[in-house]
Amino acid sequence: MKRSKTVSRREFVKAGITAAGALYLGCPDVLAASESAAGAVITGKSGGEFTPYEAMFYKKLEDARVECQLCPRECxxxxxxxxxxxxRENRGGTYYTLVHSRACALHVDPIEKKPFFHYLPGTPAVSVATAGCNVECKFCQNWQISQFRPEQVNSMKLTPSDIVEHAKRSHSPTIAYTYTEPVVFYEFMYDTARAARQEGITSVVVSNGYIKEEPLVELCKHLDAVKIDLKAFTEEFYKDTCSGSLKPVLETLVTLKKLGMWFEIVVLIVPTLNDSEKELKEMCTWVCEELGPDVPIHFSRFHPTYKITNLPPTPVRTLEMARRIAQEAGLNFAYVGNVPGHEGEHTYCPGCKEMVIKRVGYTIVKNTILNGKCQNCEHPIAGVWDLKV
Ligand code: SF4
Structure with a gap:
């Protein structure tokens, strides 16, 4: 891997505002040797001092061992x-997160890029990530930061109030915790979401949903919307392609529904691995029956990357088939993703079928929703269309 250049805090934040695409502070190269010393301050390659924070969800075991209670792995x-x-590291029987205030990516994205199609359309979101993930998807687009340890990725010290200030300066009503897996930087996200709400900034999470119920419920008190990547609808795919498991993700979706949280689902369709008509029918039927017809579902186009470079991009006709299956299952808002200009990018009123939001890629061309309703027939359109005052 090439060593990335060191950047100052000022350059980092400035680049986060202006760069096209998410800004990573570089790819992994050498390991820092200092971080395992108990209680030590961690020095990142790019200059910040990173203080370990005690983790919020873990149990102490015998012999100075701990059991993490954050995600279903229960390490x-x-x-x-x-x-x-x-x-996350055990230091003498106390469990610490090493990524609080240790951002490796910062950018202002359209909210549509997450993608959220029914949450404050046409607004920007300050998007932040740290290193790390609790699964390993062989098609990960951000593997250069998700599949490495914090000391292997250039990072910059940014506190929750720094992130909130960045949102205010960039006129972003939302902070999105994204790019890698926010569950693993839970405490950083939690503190930032709480600080953001005090300043009238909302928080959304882009997650694989691989989290235990207690931390999820606690986090949701400070969130405004969630996007879940439903990777497939078989345990086999989760095990073989993501090193994870499906059941906890379905439980997360049911919990979000019970909590009344606004959420959307994205399914990346990978040719031959999760694209069968049978699997898509089972998935869409489950979503409609267990979560309701108004949950938006986005079928997104795969492009070869990371460890899956032997498969072609998803044919558009496969995404169209998935969208049709979702509609036939009763879902009101089924989208085609990563195909700019496709008619499946638009939102149609479930009542009169009129187009109410027209999109091209991440751009809103037209939005006729007024007070959460279709102007043509007054049918409510599910979503969060305005900031709560
Ligand atoms: S959050 Fe990390 S340490 Fe905790 S259980 Fe999950 S993978 Fe293990």
């Missing part, structure tokens, strides 16, 4: 070892 960790995600 049991010996002293001076880390969990699967590589960003």
């Amino acid at each position: 049991k960790i010996a002293d001076l070892e880390r969990g699967y995600c590589g960003v």
Whole structure:
């Protein structure tokens, strides 16, 4: 891997506003040696000092071991070892996150890029990430930051109030926790979402949904919307392609529904691996019956990357088939993603079928929703269309 250039805090924040595409502070190269010393301050390659924070969800075990209670892996960790995600470390029987205030990506994106299609359309979202993930998807688009430890990725110290200030300066009503897996930087996200709400800034999470119920419920108190990547509808795909499991993700979706949280679902369709008519029918039927007809579902186009470079991009006709299956299952808002200009990017009123939001890629061309309703027939359009005052 090429060593990335060191950037100052000022350059980092400025680039976060102006760069096209998410800004990463570089790819992994050498490991820092200092971070395992108990209680030590971690020095990142790009100059910040990173203080370990005690984790919020874990149990102490015998012999200075701990059990992480954040995600369904429930890692049991010996002293001076880390969990699967590589960003949490046991130091003498106390469990720490190593990525609080340690951002490796910062950018202002259209909210449509997350994608959220029914949440404050046409507005910007300050998007932030740290290193790490609790699964390993072989098609990960951000593997250069998700599949490495924090000291292997250039990062910059940015506190929750720094992120909130950045949102205010960039006139972004929302902070999005995204790019890698926000569950693994839970405490950083939690503190930022709480600080953001005090300043009238909303928070949305883009997640794989691989989280235990207690931390999810606690986090949702401070969130405004969630996007869940439903990777497939078989345990086999989750195990073989993502090193995860489906059941906890379905439980997360049901919990979000019970909590009344606004959420949308994205399914990346990978040719031959999760694109069968049978699987898509089962998935869409489950979503409609368990979560309701108004949950937006986005069928997104795969492009070869990371460890899956032997498969072609998803044919558009496969995405169209998935959209048709979702509509036949009773879902009101089924979208085709990563195909700019496709008619499946638009929102149509479930009542009169009139187009109410026209999109091209991440751009809103027309939005005729007024007070959450179709102007043509007054049918309510599910979503969050205005900031709560
Ligand atoms: S969050 Fe990390 S350490 Fe905790 S259980 Fe999940 S993978 Fe393991």
